[in-house]
Amino acid sequence: MHHDVSGLAELRAEEITAWFGNHKVLDRVSLTMPAGGITALIGPSGCGKSTFLRILNRMHELVPSAQLAGQVLLDGEDIYDPDKRLIDARRSIGMVFQKPNPFPAMSIRENVLAGLKLTGTTASKSAKAALVEECLIKGGLWNEVKDRLDAPGGGLSGGQQQRLCIARSLAVKPRVLLMDEPCSALDPTSTRVIEETMLELAREVTIVIVTHNMQQAARVSDTCAFFLAAQGTPGVIVEHGDTKAMFSHPRDERTADYVHGRFG
Ligand SMILES: Nc1ncnc2c1ncn2[C@@H]1O[C@H](COP(=O)(O)OP(=O)(O)OP(=O)(O)O)[C@@H](O)[C@H]1O
16 A cells, blocks of 8 residues: 655544453444544543544553454554554654653753654764754744753643653654643643644644543644443444534534533
């Protein structure tokens, strides 16, 4: 299959079912996350959004009791193909977490470059310097840190740390960036800066974001998927599609109730 590593990539989940032990938490969830778009995953707590996100870059299998059925296709290629290496899936599909997690004692520069070691990538000193600048610019942090690249990452504010984590994930040139409530630990100003960064990044990387903030989903996402797990049943997608349409004219009453803040 044609595989343009520099181009924008579509991520597609097909019939994903997930368990922790015998507890089924997702049931045959299918979703196409368009290339170069921002897809928001919304829904009440416990409906399986984070589990679904973790399945998209093979983090679910880190939990010993976790099981999975279905496929995840990056530009048509199954990331769970036994011939594919885990590290390749993780490099192509990066993740930013709820709580900023830079290496606190490492310098800002070393934080950005940290992923290169893990993926065994080597680069010259000047190539590394260029990469650090490029990723910090894309992460929306360059102007604030360019004069102190050797200061520890842990000395930055929460919002800056989160942008540092975004820059770090960009350094290995991912094709998809997964973000699990990336702003929930941040103040409104930092949140807006991250949202602007996301809108810029979407030109070159496909983004999937879990968010509890409906305004945020409306501001940043092109497409949206509403997850729901009815009492005692696994999570499913009730409705998905164009974000503006889903917020203004939801097809399902449960979506209407959720996006208007009537539950969850
Ligand atoms: N490591 C785990 N071991 C066992 N069960 C788990 C584990 N992680 C999640 N679950 C269960 O899977 C279900 C889905 O959880 P998940 O965190 O994916 O939901 P969520 O929609 O992301 O929730 P939230 O919005 O609160 O983060 C829940 O019933 C949860 O208790």
